[in-house]
Every structure is written in structure tokens, then in C-alpha cells.
Amino acid sequence: MKKLKSVEICAGAGGQALGLYRAGFEHVLAVELDPTAAETLRTNSGGTVKVGDVADPTVWNPSEYEGIDLFAGGVPCPPFSVAGKQLGSSDERDLFAWAIEQVAVIRPRALLLENVRGLAAPRFSGYRQRVLDRLTQLGYVADWKLLHASDFGVAQLRPRFVLVALKPEEAVYFRWPEPQAAEVTVGEALRDLMGANGWKHVDEWVSLANKVGPTVVGGSKKHGGADLGPTRAKAAWAALGVDGKGVADEAPGSDAPPASERLPRLTVEMVARLQGWRADDDWKFAGRKTSQYRQIGNAFPPPVAEAVGRAIRGALDHQGVPHDLPELEAGVHDPVYRALVEANDFVRIDRLVRSLGDANEASVERRLAVLAQDFELEVRATPSGIAYKLGNFMGFTGQQEHGRHAYFEAHRNKVS
Template identity: 45%
Template structure:
């Protein structure tokens, strides 16, 4: 089998799709409902076929080139239990997950990758969703593999756990193995950002990097209904502070000579946040600073997508 093809929905800034491309898959269609995300995809991969549309409105019959692809992938908005989110928000996220699963009825991919919160794999609150996924996909002849990956185990300088469902048609399922970690030592924030912190001549960059020895907390993109960009809730901000970073806001640029000798916490830029998600340094993000950061925070790190794509490709090529 050559030339593996995939359809990616809820594509966002393209982290999962980029990883799958690196694993040897060619996109037939990428779908997202946000104009700024679609602009990001066009900026970086003008040859990709990007459709701006809500997944709930997508009709595969109107896009027959999506039929019978090798892989359907979805880095979906994070589902939440009803105990931690407003019911309307929970409903919207669950609807998208269910819609992605139902696409298998028409597209009939040989494999599916659904990526979401770790709790989707085994938390009791999500058992109704798991049962829906099992019922719909097993009825179509898929066998399911549920597992949790931590992006830090794949060279991403971030503690980011992701719940993953990989479904393969029965003839391929026994050949699938969840990806194994690709690094023996986690990449720290200091090592990941040392060069960018020194780029404008800040003399404190080396000392800062030497004490920022942990991986980053999970980046969160937040809600479109919230205010400006920050690095997360109070506990997350405290973890950033221990690495000398002010998690309450983003900087417009890396610190320069004006920061020499100034005590206090420094801020990271949205470009540095992208490095913490392991996007290539030349991957561009459309929009203003907050919009760029939200795309980055919501993204799936490309190295995880690459590892998942490689594992699926190995099973499909047997």
C-alpha cells in the first residue's frame, strides 16, 4: 500500500495534520469552522484542501473525494463532565465527538484517530460516550484501542496527557500497537526556549534557562468567550512562576537588554508557546496575539500526531 490518505476534522492550527503528514499521510480534506484557523492552514500549506465549515453541517455526499480514505482523524474540542462545565458547553463538545464518530458510516476509513481528554479513556463520567463510540464503530467492523499518551514522552517540552481512541477495521486491528515513547529524557522548558530567550540580547537568558528544568504545564487555549491570553488557572500559573515565568499574560517579544538586572518574572511570547507545543519554528499562526495563542493552546503537538500516524501506517501496511 502506498500513498496513505486522510481526512482531518476540527483541524485547528494543524498540529495533528502536520504530524500525520510527517508520518507519510497525504490530506484529502481538512475541516474547521474558525476562519482564523483556516487562514493558518492556508498560510502554511497552501496546497492543502481546507474547508471552513462546522463539522455538524458537513455532508460527505457533497465531498465524495473523502470516501474510502485510509484514515479519519479528529483532534476534538475537549469534552468536560457536566460537573465541571455549563451544560450547553458540554453538549456542544459531545456533539462534535459524536459527529466525528458518525462520519465513519459514510467515509468508511480503514482507521480512525480520535484525540481528547485522558478521562475519555477510563473515567466513569465518560462511560456513556465510550459506549456510544463502541456501539457505532464496532457495528461497522472496527476494533478499538483506548490509551493515554503524554506528549512529554515524544520530545514535547510539556506535561500534556491526551486520551486517544484508535479504531481499525478488523483485518488491520491485530497489527496495531500504541506508539512507544521516543525520548529517554524529557525536554525542559529552559532547553526548549534558551535560544529564543537570548535572541534579543537578554544577558539573563542562560541563567533563566538553567533553572527552568521542568517540562511546561499543559498549555490551554481557553474559551473564545474569555478575555486575553494567559497560561492557565492559578495552579498552572504557580508552576510557571517556579520556572521564573509570569503566566498571567503573554509578551509581545522576547526579553532584551532592558530586562538585564531587573528582578521578577519574565513572560513568554506566543511564538515561544508554539515551540512548547513542538511546532516547527517556521509554522505561522494567523490573527492577533490572543487568537494565535488560542490556536496554539488548543493544538495537538505534531510529534504525537507523527507517532500515532506511524503506528497506524504500520498496521495498515501489513
């Protein structure tokens, strides 16, 4: 199968790149901020890898890749993660809106961006609506889909919120990938690795680790050492026979006690297996254990990337029967945002209430308060009541004067 060409931003250690390669894509450029993760990707894959801030024009020039088959990436998750403050556009690490603006420059045949489940929350309905509307303006048909890694042969739940956009002539052939028939348990996935040193109780452990695991947490550079997440996650791992308080250097030895006496810890290789790397991938992770664990924990699972990549490849190749209406369509995520945009003027709250049908003033005011976290919102008192007008988006889309640049320079070694 002839490989299609891709550009990948925020590429990490190559989970998405590997999955996309299996699906028929090869990257002509990957950009990654962390030098160690970039070394991992460079060691294991072909194509050019550049290190640095993806929004820095001295690192790469998006216009050089105009017409590429696929523009893909996993932009930073902390702005949307429920484990953080969910600052969205106010978080200096947010690159989602910036990535959308690069579509106007690159004009790819297809777009794939993935992020954490938190981006699907009501808090970001206006943000999502802006993304969809902007892509529509650029001539693409787009939508989001919440996918669980466990539906694609990965032994952890790991929900990811995925955005796919295609031009109309390809969008009519796109179908979201269907879940696989059976889930893979932690025990099934790791039996060979957990028993690699002859542990006599490995079968007992496999029977204990008989479910899909919780989401592996990679964390940021502010995170401490390598462990399997916060207290609740550690408790969930313990129920599966895993000590989540750290990562081991090797599998249990032949004389190690059973899990009922002492829970074994996962190795970096085991965590990679849980993220969807296969034994025959022979993927070598650069850096020390904590860095390796973080690279793996922050990755987009290769099997999920492969499944979505194959669906995109099929659409680009016009495989199957086209839809009368594209499966991808820019639905309304935030009707208040949409009403304010369409009005392009001040709108009284009673008009907003009527436009939403079953809403009331209190619910509209709550929606407006959420919008005000990502957009400038003007308020005016009129004889007929309070009116609102939607102003500029406050997020980073490439502005030279944006505060994101100063923050990045001051905290370069801590941004992840």
C-alpha cells in the same frame, strides 16, 4: 515514502495535520470552524481547507471521501474538560458521537480522534463504551490510550486521550507508540528563543526552567486574553521562571533583569515551540496575538500526532509481526451499560449487582445516575424490585431535530 490520504475535521491551526504529514499522510480535506485558524492551515499546508460547521452538510459531504486511508480530528474538548461542567452529550459542542457516525459513511481504513484527559474519567465510561460498541458494529477494532506529550519530546505534560480504530486485518499490526527515552525541559526547549535578543541572564533562567511545563491552556472564545491558564497553572509556570499572566511581544532584551527580579513572559513563538512546532517548520499563524495563542494552545502537539500517525501507517502497511490478538480491542469500560444493552429490556438492580461481581446496590445506582446524563433511562417498579432499561443516546449524531442546531445558530460567534 508515498503519502497516504486523510480527511481531518476540527482541524484547528494544523498541529495534527503537520504531525500526520511527517508520518506519511496528506490531507485531501480539512474542515475547521474558525476562519483564522483555517487561514493558518491553508497558508502552511497543501490540500483543501473548508471553513464552517463540520456537521453542516453544505460545508462538505462525507460520502465523497469513502475509503480514505485515515479519518482524523480533534473534536471540541469543552464537553469533557474538567475545567468545564463535563456535560458530555448534553453540551451542544459535542461532536464525538457525530464523528463516529461518519465512519459508517466514509468507511476509512483507519480512524484517529483525540480529546482531553477528562474523557477518560468514570463520568464518561458509558459514553466510551457506546463509542467502542458502535465501532465494533461497523467492523472496526478500537481502543483508547492516554498519551502524554512530554513522552514524545514536547516540553509540557499535555495528556491527550486518543482513540484509534482499524479494520481487523490492519489492527493486528498496530502498536501504540513507545515513549521517548528522555524528557525535554522548558529551558532546553526555549533557550534559543528566550535569548534571541541577547538577554544576559538566559543561562540562569534555563537552569530555573529545568522541568517539563504544565499543560498550555488555549481556552475558548469565551476566554479572555492570552495567558497561561488558571491560578494553579500560573503558579506552576512561576516556579519555572515564567510569568503566566500574559504573552509577550518579544523575548527579554539584553538589559532585562534576571528572572529572580522579574519573571519573563513567553512569546507566541515560544508557546508554539512548547506545543511541538519546530524552528524549521516555519509555520505562520494568522490573526492577532490572542487568536494566535488560542490556535496554538488548542492544538494537538505535532510530535504526538506524528508518533500515533506512524503507528497507524505501520499498521496500514502491515509492518512488523502481527499480533495473535490485536493490541486494540474493545474492552469493557462500563459493565452496567453493557449489561443493559445486551438485555435490551428492563433489568432488575439485583441482577445488575450480580453481573458486576463485587458491586453493591449503591455503586450500581451511582453508575446508573451517571448513565442517565447521556442516555434515556427508564425506571419501573416491579414486585421483585426496581428495574431499569437503557433508552436512546441523547447526544448529537446528526439528527435534524437536535437542539444543537438552534444553539449553534444563536451562538455561532462564540462556539469553539
